[in-house]
Amino acid sequence: MSTDLTVEASTAPGVQAGIEETTAPAEAPPTRRTSPVLRTLLAKVAPMFAAIAGLAALWYAVTYLVLGEDKRFLLPPPHQVFGETLGRPEIMQPMLAALWQSVMVALAGLVISVVIGMAWAMVMAQTRLLEKVLYPYAVILQTVPILALTPLIGIWMGYGIAARIVVCVIIAVFPMIANTLFGLQSATAPAHDLFTLNRASRLQRLLKLQLPAAMPAIFTGLRNAAGLSVIGVIVGDFYFQQGSPGIGGLLRVYTLRLSMEPLFLAIILTALFGVVVFSAFAALDRAVIGKWYGER
């Protein structure tokens, strides 16, 4: 036994390393270590920056390699778009004011969509009959082209902010209705049995079972509705221009004037707005639902 141990000790890598250290102290080259926080951050933002860089490269390629010099005004290169707009208050001030106006309209439309959509779904979830009666109207709202409704909305609501909000709501409400209804109906049969056995009222069942069970689906609806409310506000701005203009209104003005640099900046800001709204709800989703169901 003791012999075995001696043999093991003399051949053990750690011991050999120790001997080497005493005879010739190794000077290990200093290793550069990235902190875990930095690594996580890099892992998260690197793909995003890579995508932006890829898009910019494609943009430059189309501008300089595809378009001839006489057509280059159709797609001015990124540095020209930013260079000729960002430093000019006469362009930026009205654009930011219009963007703010659109943000407010989109948020108002989103809030109304959430309230109407969830209430609509909660009513439908009560009985199959109510679902059969009310669901077709939600589908109609989704399928009728919004452009076909805009004249009517203008006549009824005027051509200002209220009409823009209505357009937003019409576009954004369907995902809230559909997802909330799906979520409310997702509670399992045994869970319903549990509530039945304990003589739960309809309200208790809704508040303590159906609504919490619906939360993942509601958040999916919220993310979709948030994205659609941005589309809704651009459409609304485009057609209803009474009152202070929104970013959609400016898009129209820039298009008519062929002011390509401001036009592109307005498109970029609108897209950023959509991304921010979507990401905010995705983060909220992870914070709330992730706690219950694990990482999503």
Place this chain on the structure above:
Amino acid sequence: MNTTTTTATLALSGVTKRFPTGTTALTGVDLSVDAGEFVSVVGPSGCGKSTLLRLASGLDEATEGSVDVDAGTTSYVFQDPTLLEWRSARKNVELIGELSGLSKEQRRRAAQEALDLVGLTGFEKQHPRQLSGGMRMRVSIARALVAEPDLALFDEPFGALDEITRLAMQTELQRLFRLKGFAGLFITHSVAEAVYLSTRVVVMSGRPGRIVAEIPVPWEFPRPPELRFESDFAHLVGQVSAALEEHA
């Protein structure tokens, strides 16, 4: 479900259950469970065991016959723990008190006692996804016991558990039965589980389910886990299995 003055906590008389599809799940079932009894029901798949339990709980109504329950409170343990994912273990147990209108303090105290009883002290704040299968089932049993039931109905609660956890849960349930003194009706596919847990084993035939044998289990409680390895136990398991095979 009628409530009548009868000595039995649960009494089913001439119960037949036919579904709207025309399928007859149960026919002419007579079964009673007295206070202090723990009755297990075994039978082939699809013989109507779960239907029997749904009728006993009032979740479903018999087509013919009567179901009489003489119990202040009836609780039900599902096949799946049926926990609400968004609630912690304690909040899941507290749910029963919330639905019956208990004060926050009352239901919290009752939930804590029930969780302590099933050995989940220290896991109150964990969400279901953070618990093992056995622990989730313990929460489910705590939720059933929190209302201090006179009659407890179990729909194959240990069917999805691994063998070791299952044996541990059987010992646990036996302890709780002795401690709380509820009348129990327990559905299972495992003949050994039925014999180990019960004062009486009821054997059902294949569909349409009817009761073909009632076999009393002689051993007093508490029953040691080693009982499962004794020849008398094996003999009784064989007797129940033979009745099952004969009428499958």
